[in-house]
Amino acid sequence: MITLSALDLALAATLVVALALVSRRVHAGVERQLAIAAVRTVVQLLLIGLVLKALFATTSLLWVALLSFLMLAVAGREVMARQHYRFSGPWGYGIGLVSMFISSFAVTLFALLVVVGNQPWYEPQYAIPLLGMLLGNTMNGVSLALDRLTQSARDQRAVIEARLMLGDTALESLSDIRRQVFRSGLIPIINAMAAAGIVSLPGMMTGQILAGAPPVEAVKYQILIMFLIAAGAGFGTLAAVHLAVKRLFDERQRLRLERLTR
Amino acid sequence: MLLSVRDLKVHNLPPLSFGLAAGECLGLSGPSGVGKTLLLRALADLDPNEGEVLLAGRPRRDWPPAEWRRQVMLVPSESFWWASTVGEHFSRVDEALFDALGFPAEVAAWRVERLSSGERQRLAVARALVREPRVLLLDEPTANLDADNTVRVERVLDGYRRDHDAGLLWVSHSREQLQRVADRRFHLGPRGFAEPEAVA
Numbered sequence: 472m473i474t475l476s477a478l479d480l481a482l483a484a485t486l487v488v489a490l491a492l493v494s495r496r497v498h499a500g501v502e503r504q505l506a507i508a509a510v511r512t513v514v515q516l517l518l519i520g521l522v523l524k525a526l527f528a529t530t531s532l533l534w535v536a537l538l539s540f541l542m543l544a545v546a547g548r549e550v551m552a553r554q555h556y557r558f559s560g561p562w563g564y565g566i567g568l569v570s571m572f573i574s575s576f577a578v579t580l581f582a583l584l585v586v587v588g589n590q591p592w593y594e595p596q597y598a599i600p601l602l603g604m605l606l607g608n609t610m611n612g613v614s615l616a617l618d619r620l621t622q623s624a625r626d627q628r629a630v631i632e633a634r635l636m637l638g639d640t641a642l643e644s645l646s647d648i649r650r651q652v653f654r655s656g657l658i659p660i661i662n663a664m665a666a667a668g669i670v671s672l673p674g675m676m677t678g679q680i681l682a683g684a685p686p687v688e689a690v691k692y693q694i695l696i697m698f699l700i701a702a703g704a705g706f707g708t709l710a711a712v713h714l715a716v717k718r719l720f721d722e723r724q725r726l727r728l729e730r731l732t733r
Numbered sequence: 734m735l736l737s738v739r740d741l742k743v744h745n746l747p748p749l750s751f752g753l754a755a756g757e758c759l760g761l762s763g764p765s766g767v768g769k770t771l772l773l774r775a776l777a778d779l780d781p782n783e784g785e786v787l788l789a790g791r792p793r794r795d796w797p798p799a800e801w802r803r804q805v806m807l808v809p810s811e812s813f814w815w816a817s818t819v820g821e822h823f824s825r826v827d828e829a830l831f832d833a834l835g836f837p838a839e840v841a842a843w844r845v846e847r848l849s850s851g852e853r854q855r856l857a858v859a860r861a862l863v864r865e866p867r868v869l870l871l872d873e874p875t876a877n878l879d880a881d882n883t884v885r886v887e888r889v890l891d892g893y894r895r896d897h898d899a900g901l902l903w904v905s906h907s908r909e910q911l912q913r914v915a916d917r918r919f920h921l922g923p924r925g926f927a928e929p930e931a932v933a
């Protein structure tokens with residue numbers, strides 16, 4: 472296994488710097504965001520590397536749980552930040568948080584207890600990376616779906632209410648939108664599974680192979696991850712859409728768009 | 734009373750109380766922006782509202798929301814369509830009804846985006862009637878129609894009222910129309926209901 476030096480990473484960073492310079496040249500206006508994101512990547516990943524190093528040395532359930540909930544809290548914030556229209560009040564944060572908690576934590580526990588079956592089950596070397604992959608992908612699915620749902624409800628208010636007027640229930644009045652929204656949350660992982668290995672080599676597997684793991688072992692882990700992500704993102708999206716639809720309507724099944732804020 | 738309304742608070746209006754008997758058509762006129770459309774939306778329970786509304790003596794809160802709206806059906810002045818063909822918006826096809834409204838039987842296969850505004854309005858009345866509501870809340874149901882089609886819609890709605898013993902609350906800007914179709918007429922002003930003669 473070839474260890475990367477700081478110089479190696481600096482060389483890779485020159486590519487990003489070059490991209491930023493070109494972006495400035497063509498007035499794309501993303502060079503600032505690009506620079507900030509690149510710096511965040513370095514700082515955040517170095518930090519998590521140090522945290523994992525310390526965590527691996529202790530194998531304490533308490534610390535694993537603490538880090539897990541911190542990751543969840545950040546993912547919840549991220550989902551909220553990505554919404555064009557979000558629910559006002561605690562729902563804005565809560566819907567993403569609860570749905571990611573249900574799906575990502577359940578699927579990670581399933582993977583750790585049933586599939587990996589490690590001793591102890593919360594060994595951080597397995598628990599944290601698995602949860603991280605799941606949270607990241609569930610977060611994408613949930614935020615795409617929620618954004619699409621609230622946007623569609625606003626755009627199609629007249630149609631939704633027309634169906635309510637004709638005696639449809641809240642769920643019926645939203646049936647087309649719910650279908651599209653659920654699709655949009657699941658399409659990324661479906662595409663990733665369909666293209667895996669042919670068009671793209673998934674990042675996790677590539678990383679393992681680069682780090683010296685036998686390819687077939689890396690592939691098996693990648694398959695596991697793909698299935699877990701599909702389940703996590705899928706159930707997370709379902710839960711988020713379910714909660715959001717509940718909040719879009721009140722107890723008399725009236726459409727309550729004023730509960731959304733920009 | 735088929736529909737009883739007690740102290741319904743809408744918009745900036747004082748609390749409204751009135752009743753609608755089975756088989757009766759109540760005509761409602763009033764200046765733009767006074768809250769006629771909001772009144773109809775409140776009766777259909779589409780906006781949060783205060784007050785007591787009963788259908789056949791049973792309070793609104795005791796009805797499942799969708800069932801209430803199926804029985805107290807609002808036909809808005811502008812209709813919206815979600816599927817691609819006309820027929821998909823109908824719970825059942827009623828060729829006699831289509832014919833009475835001036836459409837051929839194959840209207841069910843027509844594409845929605847090709848309908849004119851007048852065709853939309855007549856078909857919006859039709860898709861409400863096939864669901865057989867007991868109360869119809871009609872918001873200017875003939876606003877986009879020529880004279881012939883206005884007569885058709887008035888005749889169809891009158892027939893439905895008689896056949897089903899339904900109650901109609903009919904909002905219109907045309908005093909002549911309300912004189913033709915309504916048993917009782919009310920004028921809604923900023924201070925509530927008045928008989929139109931008293932205002933005029």
